[in-house]
Amino acid sequence: MADHGAKAALYDALAESAKALANGRRAELVDVLAQGERSVEELADEIDQTVANTSQHLQRLLRSGLVESRRDGTRIYYSLSSPVVGDLWRTMRRAAQEHVAGLEQLAADYLGDRSTLRTITRDDLRTRLRDGDVVVLDVRPEAEYAAGHIRGAISIPIAHLKSRLGDIPDGADVVAYCRGPYCIYADEAVRVLKKKGFPAARLEDGFPEWAEARLPVTRP
Template identity: 40%
Template sequence: METSKAKEYRNKLYTELAKIGKCLSSARRLELLELLIQCEKTVEKLATETQMTIANTSRHLQVLFKAGLVKRRKQGNFVVYSLVSPQVAELASSLKQVGVVRLEKMQADLAKKTGSLTITLKQAKQQDHALFLDVRPTDEYQAGHIEGALNIPFEQLEEHLSFLPQDREIIVYCRGKLCTYADLATGLLHAKGYEAYSLNYSYYDWVTEKSKLKWLR
């Protein structure tokens, strides 16, 4: 029979887990975690990329901080946030996998609208001569990227098309299944005459396919 101390411990454990679950019940906070998987970022950078106000971004980050999912440090006049552990990245990735059927339907609809062609992670890893195009912001690319990948942030792509070869397949990737930029960029390249494919997986997915617990940094 369960002792009172054991029951008290179990209740405390589930209470703490519930706090994490409640923390993750916000689309905005999930988006912030997805960005922090890429690399550490300042509050201002996160606000810009999520199109939230700095005040609202700070409130969401405070909730994540209190739940023990992110940490922060001062860098001059800025506050820089990052994930506390590889397990947080795995948690966010697992949440995406839970909703994979719904996500795939949404991505199929987007691919149809943009005219983009897709490629699987397995197929992409078998390509020997394709050019990998990373359309994430430069700070995320510098924190880690597929070996040999060229970085052109999505918002700069159209004005830098001359950097891309016309005689090679181009595989475009961004932040994974929750990011639309890979499909949008692939659609743009296809319209401009390039043979391009959208890889709806992130660099995190790429490096953790065989070692799920590997931390990027």
């Protein structure tokens, strides 16, 4: 008969990845790192934590094998250890969307009313990019755009959008995208663009989902 203790140890090890992600701040870190490599300082700013607290969370992810690090001078950079980690995070997120009570209200509390925002699917955007009748804006930070973006998209980070509206052709139909379904940058971009008279929509999710679907991307 098989040793149940050995089986328990095996399943404890299999659960290690889920345990490492069983914290909201670490989930946020994985969500950001799904866009590309970032420094500890950048990550701390993204999740609104001190560098010390962020480093502790990153060390937990590092011990579980979900992220890897490299040093460049005095700075330490982190990235996901493989695309499978991003897949795991998106699967956990989809499971929560289907089964966690109250998640929809929590999303609405954070993102605001999306009922007035036009949304476009990945398939529709692929068709419109092929037809050349849309301007696609990547409103994530420039470092994330540089790490990978939808082919044909232009980078205008949300913080610079109002000052760079002149970079968008008059009357252009615009689609904005960012990190995923719970990223607020694309929503903010669409609201700004609509106020300025641009027909604008947000992509239904974000760059990681576009890349996961094997749609055209540009990477360094």
